[in-house]
Amino acid sequence: MAKLKAALKSFQERQRALERVKAREAKEEYKGKKAKSRQNITSHEPVHVWSDGKRTLLPMRPDSTVLVVGDGDFSYSRALSSLLSNNAQIVATVYDDEAECHKKYPQAAENVAALRLAPNVHSVLFRVDGGRLEALPGDVRQCPFTRIVFNYPHTGSGIKDRARNIRDNQDMLQAFFRSAADLLRTGSGAAGLSFTTTMAPPSSTTTMASPAILDSDDECANHPTTEPPLVLVTLRTGDPYDDWNIKGLAKAAGLHCQQSFAFLAARYPGYAHCRTDGGREEDFMEKPAKTFVFSLRPPASALVGNTKSGKSGKTKKGSSK
Numbered sequence: 331m332a333k334l335k336a337a338l339k340s341f342q343e344r345q346r347a348l349e350r351v352k353a354r355e356a357k358e359e360y361k362g363k364k365a366k367s368r369q370n371i372t373s374h375e376p377v378h379v380w381s382d383g384k385r386t387l388l389p390m391r392p393d394s395t396v397l398v399v400g401d402g403d404f405s406y407s408r409a410l411s412s413l414l415s416n417n418a419q420i421v422a423t424v425y426d427d428e429a430e431c432h433k434k435y436p437q438a439a440e441n442v443a444a445l446r447l448a449p450n451v452h453s454v455l456f457r458v459d460g461g462r463l464e465a466l467p468g469d470v471r472q473c474p475f476t477r478i479v480f481n482y483p484h485t486g487s488g489i490k491d492r493a494r495n496i497r498d499n500q501d502m503l504q505a506f507f508r509s510a511a512d513l514l515r516t517g518s519g520a521a522g523l524s525f526t527t528t529m530a531p532p533s534s535t536t537t538m539a540s541p542a543i544l545d546s547d548d549e550c551a552n553h554p555t556t557e558p559p560l561v562l563v564t565l566r567t568g569d570p571y572d573d574w575n576i577k578g579l580a581k582a583a584g585l586h587c588q589q590s591f592a593f594l595a596a597r598y599p600g601y602a603h604c605r606t607d608g609g610r611e612e613d614f615m616e617k618p619a620k621t622f623v624f625s626l627r628p629p630a631s632a633l634v635g636n637t638k639s640g641k642s643g644k645t646k647k648g649s650s651k
């Protein structure tokens with residue numbers, strides 16, 4: 331009886347949290363729309379049109395080949411699988427070994443089962459270190475990844491000292507960026523291979539906008555079938571995350587920040603944030619987070635700036651914060 335009560339209480343708390351998230355996101359979307367109309371964003375903007383007709387940034391194509399790193403309970407990969415077309419290929423990975431993962435996240439079993447049945451899932455893997463992607467099985471390394479995603483990376487080391495804790499997470503992220511950039515450079519994704527251009531018919535619940543590419547340089551604009559490979563990292567904003575210097579870490583690994591935007595968790599059906607230690611933070615999804623989009627090439631704007639000024643490829647001072 332007590333268990334039932336606790337479960338009901340937890341369910342009600344989650345429902346309330348979800349309502350709060352939705353309200354916040356509605357506000358964010360309203361603010362986003364206002365900002366967009368001011369900025370006159372181009373048609374290359376990666377936009378996802380959701381089943382409710384709302385448009386939000388989603389830097390994926392329906393047929394993207396995606397490697398998901400450090401996915402806690404696999405709920406993000408499962409959400410992605412439901413959003414992308416059957417022409418997509420998803421490799422879903424977690425850092426924990428199988429036993430540890432199921433112990434920490436009882437809901438993982440259901441997600442894994444669903445992923446294994448999904449037509450757009452290539453593989454589901456445990457014990458994948460984001461800093462050692464070269465250790466992925468050969469058939470996975472051969473996948474022409476166009477997106478590598480790591481949401482809320484965190485070592486969960488519990489180090490109390492703020493500076494050491496930041497350094498610990500920076501070391502992990504730095505290794506990830508190096509490894510991800512290597513995989514994109516050596517993989518077919520970086521070779522600019524053309525992807526299936528036929529878009530799968532939109533699923534009954536979701537429709538995607540036309541193929542979205544981030545780089546607006548001529549080459550890509552003229553060859554919309556070539557999808558520039560991107561690394562997407564979502565991180566909380568505020569203290570101490572703002573001091574992780576995510577853009578600087580990526581830049582040191584040869585990855586350039588193209589843009590960043592608010593991560594709207596409720597847009598991914600069934601996705602629930604997981605803590606590294608397996609615990610839950612009920613109001614976590616209400617806390618603001620940003621997705622940073624990195625590519626192997628400097629942003630088109632930086633290239634244009636260089637041509638005009640004749641200066642070498644440096645970004646604005648302080649932009650790596």
Ligand SMILES: C[S@@+](CC[C@H](N)C(=O)[O-])C[C@H]1O[C@@H](n2cnc3c(N)ncnc32)[C@H](O)[C@@H]1O
Nearest residue numbers: 400401402425459460481482484485603604606
């Ligand atoms: C805060 S949790 C976020 C989990 C999940 N991505 C989400 O959005 O709910 C941080 C995750 O990073 C993972 N992680 C830590 N170090 C890692 C590494 N070197 N490689 C891959 N994942 C790592 C942890 O196992 C944990 O699942």
